[in-house]
Structure formats: C-alpha cells, structure tokens
Amino acid sequence: MPINIPQELPAREILEKENIFVMDVGRARSQDIRPLNILILNLMPEKEKTEAQLLRLLGNTPLQVNVSFLHTATHESKNVSKSHLEQFYTTFEEVKEKRIDGMIITGAPIELMEFEEVNYWEELTEIMDWAKTNVTSLLHICWGAQAALYHHFDIGKFKLPKKCSGIYSHTVNEPTVKLLRGFDDMFYAPHSRYTDVEKAKIEAHEDLLLLASSDEAGAFIIMSKDERHVMITGHLEYEAHTLAEEYARDLAKSLDIDMPKNYFPDNNPTKKPVNKWRSHAHLLFSNWLNYYVYQETPFEWD
Structure with missing residues (x-):
C-alpha cells in the first residue's frame, strides 16, 4: 500500500530505507482513485517510534492511504518535541466534523492506573463515542484495547502478579473470520503489559468474538460482532528489538x-532477538484495511 505522509515526517526516511512504498502528495493527487483516510490516535510516549512501526504495516497492500496523526489536547507529551506535534499532529477539535474510514488507537504505558484516573480519559471517551458514527472501523492496541473493552463493553482489567512481557504462541479460535485469513493455526506475537482482561468475560459477552488467544498471555485478538471494533491486547507492530529496549x-x-519470555536466544540478553511475528503483523493490518475498512467504507460519505 502506498502511504501518503508528509515529506518532512522523520519516519519517512526510515521507511524508504526499508523499501516501503511511500507516496508524495503530487503523485497521490494524480491517481484517479479514492484513498482511504486513516487516523492514528498516538498515545505512546515515544511517538516517532510508534509512527514508524504503524506506517510500516499500513504500507504493504495495493490500497492508497492518507494517514493523519492525532494527539490528546488534555495531556502534554514529554517525550516528543512541541514542534513535532505542531507540524504532524492534530487535535480532536480539528477533526470532529470529518468522517474517517479507519482509526487506530494505540496503547499507552498507564495500565496500572484506573481508567478514570488518566488525565485524558474524558477526552478519549469523547473520541471513542464520536467514532461510533464517524469512523467505519477501529483498531485498538494493548491499553487502547483495554480502554475500548471497558468503555464499549463494560469489561474491566485486572493487575497481573508480574509483567507479561515476551513472545507467546497463540491459537486461532475463529479460522473463518476474514480478519484472520491466511493466518497459521498457531502464531507468535509480542506482549508487554502489567494488566489483563478476563478471557471468560470476553467469551461470554454477546457482542464479542475471541478470535485468537494464548495459554500463557490470555486473550489476544478480540472483535465486536458488528465487525467495527478490533482489539489486540499485544503489540504485533513491535520491531525485533523493542522488547529489549x-x-x-x-x-x-x-x-x-523478569527477562522477556521466549525472546532472547538461549535466554541470553546479549544475543540479538529474532522476529517471529512480522508476517502475521503485516497480514492482520492488511486484512483489517481490506475487509473492514476498504470493503465497508462508502466512496462518498455524504
């Protein structure tokens, strides 16, 4: 997928070096097709790293995608420059009159806080409520998935005895669902969190489907039965070295x-980790964009 992003965005140079197809605005405007508009609410502290991780996965199908970044107005980011936010990000006030084809809500390292204690929780719930009528499909990641389960489906989180960190094996529970087309029966994915959601509550909920899970890491890919919400409790977007960092x-x-499980070769942190989840990460994002955004969004929103 050629992704259309600003020429000056730092992630652009990283992606071009990796041979990811990045399109400039002039070429995008010359194509007689309607691009998808994807909005990323980036709640991660190191925003530039998350930008590159997500853009890498959004840039691998034949669809043309316009990507915009959103940050919360009620929280001041400490790990990114103000100039970066002013140049490449927007706020909810600036987009709330628009219709968006797909939206990604990232995780945030705040899972030990109660949802209502988060200083931007009210703003986030306003955005999530707005998305019900203004966004075709939403992809929620890690804490973003827990926030969606809590706000939309009244399923809370609980604290784990130890941080869930590592690469875990997962089993596909719903092989006929379009989101998992092409998935192996078992696959690997990274997790990094201090909290979890009860698998039994998800399985018992009348509006949810548990698509994939892990014996060690619990529920992993969850989808609402109306197919508008996809919730991933782990981090398929992570690079090989992210857990090491x-x-x-x-x-x-x-x-x-504890050392991340099943991650360093021979459990030796001096050895370079091997990426065992990259193909399924690309597949999930490609399936989401194709089947739940492109195939469902109207050509003319009006």
Missing part, C-alpha cells in the same frame, strides 16, 4: 522485572 529501560529504573 523496554527491558533495558526497566532495569535502569531498578524495577522488579
């Missing part, structure tokens, strides 16, 4: 943290 960061903070 998080582990080093936690050790530097003297946190009581």
Whole structure:
C-alpha cells in the first residue's frame, strides 16, 4: 500500500530505507482513485517510534492511504518535541466534523492506573463515542484495547502478579473470520503489559468474538460482532528489538522485572532477538484495511 505522509515526517526516511512504498502528495493527487483516510490516535510516549512501526504495516497492500496523526489536547507529551506535534499532529477539535474510514488507537504505558484516573480519559471517551458514527472501523492496541473493552463493553482489567512481557504462541479460535485469513493455526506475537482482561468475560459477552488467544498471555485478538471494533491486547507492530529496549529501560529504573519470555536466544540478553511475528503483523493490518475498512467504507460519505 502506498502511504501518503508528509515529506518532512522523520519516519519517512526510515521507511524508504526499508523499501516501503511511500507516496508524495503530487503523485497521490494524480491517481484517479479514492484513498482511504486513516487516523492514528498516538498515545505512546515515544511517538516517532510508534509512527514508524504503524506506517510500516499500513504500507504493504495495493490500497492508497492518507494517514493523519492525532494527539490528546488534555495531556502534554514529554517525550516528543512541541514542534513535532505542531507540524504532524492534530487535535480532536480539528477533526470532529470529518468522517474517517479507519482509526487506530494505540496503547499507552498507564495500565496500572484506573481508567478514570488518566488525565485524558474524558477526552478519549469523547473520541471513542464520536467514532461510533464517524469512523467505519477501529483498531485498538494493548491499553487502547483495554480502554475500548471497558468503555464499549463494560469489561474491566485486572493487575497481573508480574509483567507479561515476551513472545507467546497463540491459537486461532475463529479460522473463518476474514480478519484472520491466511493466518497459521498457531502464531507468535509480542506482549508487554502489567494488566489483563478476563478471557471468560470476553467469551461470554454477546457482542464479542475471541478470535485468537494464548495459554500463557490470555486473550489476544478480540472483535465486536458488528465487525467495527478490533482489539489486540499485544503489540504485533513491535520491531525485533523493542522488547529489549523496554527491558533495558526497566532495569535502569531498578524495577522488579523478569527477562522477556521466549525472546532472547538461549535466554541470553546479549544475543540479538529474532522476529517471529512480522508476517502475521503485516497480514492482520492488511486484512483489517481490506475487509473492514476498504470493503465497508462508502466512496462518498455524504
């Protein structure tokens, strides 16, 4: 998928070096097709890293996509420059009159806080309510998935005894669902969180489907039966080295943290981790864009 992003966005150089098809505005305007409009609410602190991770996955199908970034107005980001936000991001006030084809709500390292304690929770719930009538399909990641389950489906989270961090094996529970077309019966995916949601509550909910799960890491891919919400409790967008960086960061903070499971070769943190989830990450994003955004969104919203 050629993704249409600003020429100056730092992630652009990273993606071009990886041979990801990035389209400039002039070429995009010359094509007689209607591009998809994808809005990313980026709640992660290191926004530039998350931008590259998500754009990498959005750039791998034949569809043309216009990507916009959204940040919360009620929270001041400390790990990204103000100029970066002013140049590449917008706020909800600036987009709430628009119709959006697809939206991604990322995770955030705040899962130990109660939802209502988060200083932008009211703004986030307003955005999620707006999306019910203004967005065709939503993809929620990690804490973003927990927030969606809580707000839309009244399923809360609980604290884990230890941080769930590592690469875990997952089983496909609903092989005929379009989102999982092409998936192996078992596949790997990264997790990195301190909280979880009860698998039994998801399975018992009349409006939800548990598409894939792990014996160790619990529920993984959840979808609403109206197919408008996809919730992923892990991080398929992570790069091979992301968990290693998080582990080093936690050790530097003297946190009581275990080594990520099934991650470092021979459990040796000096050895380079192997990416065992990249193909399924691309497949999930491609399936979501095709079957739940492109095939469902109207050519003319009006």
